[in-house]
Amino acid sequence: MSEHNYPTGQQGWAGGQPQRDRPLPGEASVSGWSAYPPPGQGSHPTSVTGPGGPQVQTSRAFTARPRTRLTFLIGAFIGLVLGGGGVGLGWFATTAGLFASTAGQADADAACAALARTASLDLTKDLAGYIRWGSAVGMAQAAAEANPQYRALHDAISRPADIVADTFSTEGPEFADAVAKAREACGH
Structure with missing residues (x-):
């Protein structure tokens, strides 16, 4: 060595x-x-x-x-198991469970915001306004589905759109009264 x-x-x-x-x-x-x-x-x-x-x-x-x-x-x-449980809890909390009234409130707020931005429902003068009003009707319907207390809001917002769909006119006291009631339901 x-x-x-x-x-x-x-x-x-x-x-x-x-x-x-x-x-x-x-x-x-x-x-x-x-x-x-x-x-x-x-x-x-x-x-x-x-x-x-x-x-x-x-x-x-x-x-x-x-x-x-x-x-x-x-x-x-x-x-x-933990990951699936977390996803399931989040899904439950945001759909039909814990935050249902909050989701209805958010949809109602969105419907009223779209209504506030709409000046006219006349198809010949403002097609974007008519589409926006239709979106407000859809959001009010979603709010009513999430929370039944918004059913009156949905009915008030959808009435002017129904009148235009039936008569193709935005003239007359019935239409003016329906628009005023829809804006009043939103607090405008």
Whole structure:
């Protein structure tokens, strides 16, 4: 062996693994197998002496338990259950459950905002106004479906559109009265 305890030739090798006579500087002194256990023999106890410390029996080979497929499957299952539960709770809360009155209020507000921006229902002068009024009718219907207290709002907003669809006219006291009632239902 050389002065650094590096193996040379066949000397100092056992079973293809390096062997050292003494520890390298800073290493604990090891009696028995100094670097590796012989191949095929697994772990075996070895006594170790640290710098100025007592001798302790220890096992040379320590292998951590490998993660199993079962661990992965359990984790994936828990993740799917929690994720699905969160999505289901959010879906329930925003559709028919916890926030139904809030959804109705938002739809009613949108219907009234569209109504406030509509100056005329005349198909020949302002087609965009007629379409916007129709959108307000749809939003008022959605509000009434979410919360029945908005049924009167839907009826008031849809009446002028029904008159125009029936008569193709935006003239007359019936139409003017229906528009005034629709704007009053929205607070305009």
